[in-house]
Amino acid sequence: MTNDSVPMVIAEPLTLPCGATIKNRFYKSAMNEALAGRDCAPTEAHARLYRTWAQGGAGVLVTGNVMVDHTQLGEPGNVAVEDERDLAMLRRWAEAGTENGAHCWMQINHPGRQSPITINPHPFAPSGGAVDGEYGRFFAEPTELTREQIHDIIRRFANAARIAKKAGFTGVEIHAAHGYLINQFLSPLDNRRTDEYGGSLENRARFLFDVFDAVREAVGPKFPIAVKLNSSDVPIAIKINEQNGAPGGFSKEESIWVMKRLEARGVDLIDISGGTYSKPVIQTNDGAAEDLRRGVYFTDFARRIKGELTVPVALTGGFRNADDMDQALSEGITQMIGIARPLALVPDLPNRVIRDGWRGNVDLPRISIGIKSLDKAFGGILVISWFELQMNRIARGRRPDSRIGGMRALLFAIRQHGPAALTPRRRKGHQ
Ligand SMILES: Cc1cc2nc3c(=O)[nH]c(=O)nc-3n(C[C@H](O)[C@H](O)[C@H](O)COP(=O)(O)O)c2cc1C
Structure with missing residues (x-):
């Protein structure tokens, strides 16, 4: 049905540098579904959830983060892919997610040190050292990765991407944001290495570029690869600078430099996000009030890179209505609407x-x-559990229900994950 009030740009297709075409500008951003079965396997519930989303009309569906190592999870209920043991179920998931002409891209990730102690007593990171502050007790002290282990993780990213393609997913998104391993390498506060993976920006970005190149090699030139990147981590750096004079953080300028390099390497889309000490992506448990205050997230940064990049951008965070979406698209500050x-x-x-x-x-x-x-104590966990409960309902063929209270969401999460449900999934400042 055509309608005069239809915002035209959002309905327009988009062709990516690799040649793939997306039917419209709706980019369903990654949300960990927390639906994995035994041994981090995908389940029929994933297929049902993604079929609903695909039938709902989005151009791209990005999956929740899929880990490249079963022993290194970011949150309870993660799917992990490190070999082909779950290929049949992955195929069902991909088939459902690509119904109705939708693209379905697997987000691939490694948590590094941001792996809660309740599910991982032995995390790894670019550098060792405990996490400071109130969240420190929820994360075990990580072991510094050896170069051999770094190379192994790069191979794991490439292997997961290869399996995703084989299963029928139509793209992958490399998660380089929100404080996970690739973001840790980029940040001089987490990365204090003195080898070729630490020090200068070029060195700190080497891990991301190596992962990108290995993934490209595994999937070939015609397969979409997106990278989700923080616009900056600077508030963390400023805070630490004031305290102990540590070197500056992953700044906006550095982020733009990394984006340009990714563009030159052949990335198909950059998903702009954030998640910093003073401004986590999701800041409170009062979504509507937060939306009113913030509007669409990271627009200043998106305006700044407009004209500097030719690669398509997905701006994620805060889009709640068609007018904002159409305005951002018409202004040219983004080519996809991340939601x-x-x-x-x-x-x-x-x-x-x-x-x-x-x-x-x-x-x-x-x-x-x-x-x-209790709201204050459980803030972030409450929000995540509540949205996991809504996804779980959709996966069981039920409708989402926005009237469900926080206590029910918390009890649901404890039933699903046990006590692990109550530990923060991300270090303070990263959502
Ligand atoms: C329950 C939940 C799970 C999430 N899981 C992921 C994830 O696996 N990977 C990721 O990159 N972002 C994740 N996010 C962040 C979202 O992709 C998005 O950046 C954020 O929610 C802001 O967008 P919105 O305002 O449209 O919700 C998650 C958010 C929520 C609420």
């Missing part, structure tokens, strides 16, 4: 906007246990 939480509440939002001309706003509810101190 996560609203699609766990309204899985067919793309159809509603493009086909039905819907111009409403998706209001994220305030998620509360009803006791202020």
Whole structure:
């Protein structure tokens, strides 16, 4: 159905540098589904969830982060892919996620030190040393990676991407944001190595570039590869600088340099995100109030790189209505609209906007246990558990329900994951 009020740009197809075409500009951003079965295997629930999203009309569905090592998980319920043992189920997942002309891209990740102690007593990182601050006790002290181990992880990324392609996923996204391993290599605060993987920006970015090149080699030139990258980590650096004079952090300028280098290497899309000490991606449990205050995230950064990059960008965070989406696209600050939480509440939002001309706003509810101190104590866990519960409902053929309270979400998470549900999944400042 055509409708005069349909925002035209969002309905337009986009051709990526590798030649693949995406039917519209809706980019469903990664959300860990927490639906893995035994041994981190994908399940029929993944297929059902992604079928619903694919039928909902988005151009690209990025999966929740899939780990490249079963022993190194970022959060409970992660899928891990390190060999072909789950190929049959991966095929069912990819088939469902590519229904209705959708692309389905597997996000691949390694948590590095950001792996909670309840699920991983032996994390690895670019450099050793405990995590400071209140969250320190939730993460075991990591062991510094040897060069052999670094090379092994690079091979794991490439192997996971190869298996994703073999299973029928139509692209991959390398997770280089939110404080996980690749982000740790980029940050001079986490990366204090003195070999070719540490020190100068060129050296700190080497791990990402090696991963990218190995993945490209594994999937060939015509397969979409996206990279999710922080616009900067600078507030962390400033804080540490003030305290102990550590070198400056992964700044906006550095991020732009990395993006340009990725562009030259043949990346197909850059997913701009953030997640810093003072500004985590998801800052409070009151989504609507936060949206009102922040609007669309990272727009200043996206404006700044406009004209500097030719590779398509997906700006993720804070898009809640068609007007904002169309404005960002028309302004040329992004080529895809990255959306996560609203699609766990309204899985067919793309159809509603493009086909039905819907111009409403998706209001994220305030998620509360009803006791202020508990809301504060469980903040991030509460939000993540609540959205996991909504995805779980969709995967069971039920409708999302925004009236569900925080306590129910917390109990659901404990039932699913045991006590591990109650430990923070990300270090403070990273969402
Ligand atoms: C439950 C949940 C799980 C998430 N898991 C991931 C993930 O696996 N990988 C990732 O890059 N981002 C993850 N994110 C962050 C989202 O992709 C997105 O950047 C963030 O929610 C902001 O977008 P939004 O305002 O549209 O929700 C997650 C967010 C939520 C709420």
